[in-house]
Amino acid sequence: METLGNTTANALFLLISGDAELWQIVAISFQVSVTAILIATPPALLTAFVLAYGRFPGRRILISLFSTLLSIPAVVIGLTFYLLLSRQGPLGEWRLLFTQTAMILGQIALSFPILVAMGHSALQSADRRAWETALTLGANPMRAVTTVMWEVRFGLLAALLAAFGRIVAEVGASMMLGGNILNYTRNIPTAIALETSKGEFAQGIALGIVLLALAFTLNALFYHLRGGGQPA
Amino acid sequence: MYLTLHRKQIEALLISLLIMITLPAAAENNGITNPLIRLATTTSTENSGLLNHLLPVFHSASGYKVHVIAVGTGKALRMAQDGDVDVVLVHAPEAEDGFVDADYGDHRHAVMYNDFVVVGPGNDPAKIHAVDDIHAAMERIAAAKSLFISRGDDSGTHKKENQLWKTAGIKPDSSWHREAGQGMGKVLQIAAELDAYTLTDRGTWLAYRDKSSLKILFEGGAALHNPYGIIAVSASRYPDINHTGALALIKWIRSKEAQQLIGDYRIDETRLFTPSANGDQIAASKESADNYR
Numbered sequence: 001m002e003t004l005g006n007t008t009a010n011a012l013f014l015l016i017s018g019d020a021e022l023w024q025i026v027a028i029s030f031q032v033s034v035t036a037i038l039i040a041t042p043p044a045l046l047t048a049f050v051l052a053y054g055r056f057p058g059r060r061i062l063i064s065l066f067s068t069l070l071s072i073p074a075v076v077i078g079l080t081f082y083l084l085l086s087r088q089g090p091l092g093e094w095r096l097l098f099t100q101t102a103m104i105l106g107q108i109a110l111s112f113p114i115l116v117a118m119g120h121s122a123l124q125s126a127d128r129r130a131w132e133t134a135l136t137l138g139a140n141p142m143r144a145v146t147t148v149m150w151e152v153r154f155g156l157l158a159a160l161l162a163a164f165g166r167i168v169a170e171v172g173a174s175m176m177l178g179g180n181i182l183n184y185t186r187n188i189p190t191a192i193a194l195e196t197s198k199g200e201f202a203q204g205i206a207l208g209i210v211l212l213a214l215a216f217t218l219n220a221l222f223y224h225l226r227g228g229g230q231p232a
Numbered sequence: 233m234y235l236t237l238h239r240k241q242i243e244a245l246l247i248s249l250l251i252m253i254t255l256p257a258a259a260e261n262n263g264i265t266n267p268l269i270r271l272a273t274t275t276s277t278e279n280s281g282l283l284n285h286l287l288p289v290f291h292s293a294s295g296y297k298v299h300v301i302a303v304g305t306g307k308a309l310r311m312a313q314d315g316d317v318d319v320v321l322v323h324a325p326e327a328e329d330g331f332v333d334a335d336y337g338d339h340r341h342a343v344m345y346n347d348f349v350v351v352g353p354g355n356d357p358a359k360i361h362a363v364d365d366i367h368a369a370m371e372r373i374a375a376a377k378s379l380f381i382s383r384g385d386d387s388g389t390h391k392k393e394n395q396l397w398k399t400a401g402i403k404p405d406s407s408w409h410r411e412a413g414q415g416m417g418k419v420l421q422i423a424a425e426l427d428a429y430t431l432t433d434r435g436t437w438l439a440y441r442d443k444s445s446l447k448i449l450f451e452g453g454a455a456l457h458n459p460y461g462i463i464a465v466s467a468s469r470y471p472d473i474n475h476t477g478a479l480a481l482i483k484w485i486r487s488k489e490a491q492q493l494i495g496d497y498r499i500d501e502t503r504l505f506t507p508s509a510n511g512d513q514i515a516a517s518k519e520s521a522d523n524y525r
Binding site: 086087088092095097098179180181182184196197198199 | 270275279284299300301302314315316317414415417418420421439440443444470472
């Protein structure tokens with residue numbers, strides 16, 4: 001039996017020796033999750049802005065709805081899209097099941113509520129006068145939106161990091177929608193699940209280390225951007 | 233009002249995504265109409281490393297790329313029934329026949345076989361190594377109320393296990409019969425941690441043997457024969473499925489070359505699967521069990 005110590009040592013060796021299969025898995029993870037977050041962010045932040053600054057009936061219900069969706073299990077998103085994308089489902093004609101596109105769709109759905117809910121609370125904290133002043137000074141609405149978003153950029157960045165953290169680490173939706181196909185839809189979390197089930201713990205730990213290193217880099221970068229975390 | 237806008241945005245996104253992803257895929261074709269085959273198979277063929285041993289050879293010989301989706305037999309057949317994959321390689325003959333009879337697939341072709349074994353803790357609390365009939369062994373486990381970990385996932389192995397309990401006339405009781413709902417590898421790990429018995433296919437067992445504290449406690453007998461079959465999903469039911477690709481894979485995996493590769497595949501000098509494209513149903517598994525030693 002392997003111990004935690006020598007498993008970790010083997011894991012580090014795998015990473016340093018540049019195991020091609022392992023890095024391919026890492027690359028797929030990034031490709032899919034970065035695409036998903038890039039597509040999800042603009043509409044999600046716009047939705048958040050409308051929820052924060054718009055005045056229309058049903059606004060509060062929508063806000064609670066997005067907050068509720070924060071706790072939806074990834075596997076439920078996976079199952080929902082599986083049923084939609086399966087040949088028997090309404091979107092079966094698209095033949096997207098077990099492709100990277102299906103994984104991207106699932107991850108967009110997972111990240112969207114996080115971006116909206118966290119983006120909304122960041123935008124709420126902005127001074128409403130920034131929005132009003134910008135409009136009074138003759139900025140067109142799009143320009144005014146950008147101005148307000150720039151005011152709360154750190155809050156929005158935090159939303160982005162949280163959303164990325166969730167989708168890059170989730171296993172349920174990726175497993176169901178991608179099918180864990182080698183060199184195509186096998187990403188870090190599904191590979192960890194597979195390697196663990198095969199008893200290849202070193203490979204699992206190695207992938208876990210990559211994921212942690214990534215999270216650390218992103219957070220360090222964020223901390224740096226904020227100017228060392230000092231209050232403004 | 234904002235809601236409708238939002239839905240339109242999503243639709244636009246979906247369509248642009250589709251275009252983004254399908255364009256490069258369409259450009260890749262070289263000669264073959266559809267070079268991608270989707271194969272749903274059991275965890276045993278993938279976890280044992282057999283497919284990684286076979287499919288690269290098939291790829292260079294034919295140009296087809298095979299996407300392997302490894303799940304339990306029940307789920308694999310379900311995916312095939314829904315037309316979400318092109319071909320299935322599984323090990324549950326009764327379920328496979330039902331699948332073909334319902335016109336979801338063309339014909340079941342024999343590929344290879346191995347056998348099931350019962351593994352358990354070395355001290356064998358139910359003393360099953362002393363009997364020479366699998367049903368008697370199952371009865372002893374039930375009588376001793378020894379912990380038994382079941383796959384519980386409608387896989388081929390789970391179907392076989394249920395059939396064994398049924399033939400032995402036992403209704404497993406959850407005080408000692410635990411359903412894990414996981415793949416073979418996970419179940420072997422759980423059984424090892426809990427000092428429990430479990431039923432496993434020999435291929436997966438050989439791949440895990442070195443990492444496990446369990447021992448083979450019962451093997452042999454026709455009841456534990458474990459044949460694998462391959463079935464192309466019906467093209468009359470799903471006309472746009474990659475039927476040509478599925479038939480090419482079936483033809484190749486039953487060819488002399490592939491059957492030789494299957495027979496030659498070994499872990500620690502032990503053969504995992506016996507090719508059977510030419511002459512299946514070697515019922516005398518006691519004999520076949522001897523071949524593995």
